Amino acid sequence: MAGPVSGSAGVNGHRVADESLLNDEKSMLDNDPGGMLRATASAGAQVREAAALAAEVDLSMLADEGRPRAVVVAGIGTAGLTGSILSTVAGPRCPVPIIGHRSAGVPGWVGAADVVIAVSASGRSPEALAAAEAAARRGARLVAIGNPGSDLEAVAERARAPFIGVPRRAPARATLWGLTIPVLFAGRALGIAKLAEADIAETATRLDADAERCRPGADSFVNPAKELALGLAGSVPIVWGSSPLATVAARRFADTLAANARYPVMAGALGEAGRGRVGLLDGVFGGLAETSRDIFADPADDADELTRLRLVVFRDGGLNPEDDADEPVAVEERRADAIQTLADRRGVRCDVLTAEGGSSLERLASLVAVPDFASLYLALAHGLDPMAVPAISEMKELSNPLPEGI
């Protein structure tokens, strides 16, 4: 296997994924100095800790004035994803619109009849801070979630708004569960999301069990995350979700594959993809790659050359008949079967993950846990530190205004 290369701009790694890098637990931990594997394995603990922290905060004032006109979940990156999770848990019959807002401030219509949930793992993102400030200015009910002692806590305090402090022990993207649970508590206090204690406990237990199956010491033939990562290696991953819940998990996988493993990914809802994006199965990375191959070429020669699509389908068996969704489960199921048939016809390999569990929170967790680990193993197989992402820091540096006087 070729050694690591130094790419332009000081980016180092192996161009071709090296499975052997996933065999030795100690060297994997050495190559993950920021502890992303450990942080990801703490998902179950994050759920329990965040539930305990959220339970200590009096959220009753959120419901004081009755049902809000709308709920805005403001935050960027992983914090922003919590808004989609709240929508999923609230379900298709939620009587109040839940709007994710992923840029600074709040939408222009937000006023005293609305609730703003401002989320930031660091408690420092300009987007969440501006949202909390704007909510307070406009007289909207506010709850803020993030790192204790942060600017966000100070804004909440000034606004006399509840603040749920979740200690930041890892980058935001490895703190998804610590941020999600308080957002769901706020949704429950508002009467728009059902969240039974048993659902929280079962979700935490499932995340623990998945972390155990995906632990660094478990070899790739018994470790579903290593298996998924190695299958995706060298491909262009396409991740489609069969239902709204599965689509949230698909988007999460795209985020972690891009940030941790630095792979280009397309992700979205299968229903919508079927009317447009599915066309990519016919192109140079899909069916055309198969037909254009020189049949006399040595397969070993083009193994590194030919970049192919790899489809990942997240299926949500839709176990909650009470959800009473607009689209019958059978339609989703047929569509998920169809895409697998189509991929097969084009010679595109396909991985399928099917949600498990009784509550929507647990089903979501069952589609997030293994892919989260897979994104880390894919990074490690390329010799990349899954935590330090130079492009994100450089992007921040380049887009920050110069200090005055320079």
Ligand SMILES: O=P(O)(O)OC[C@H]1O[C@@H](O)[C@@H](O)[C@@H](O)[C@@H]1O
């Ligand atoms: O959750 P906070 O701390 O506001 O960060 C929001 C986002 O910021 C970006 O710069 C990245 O670090 C993302 O991974 C993160 O989700």
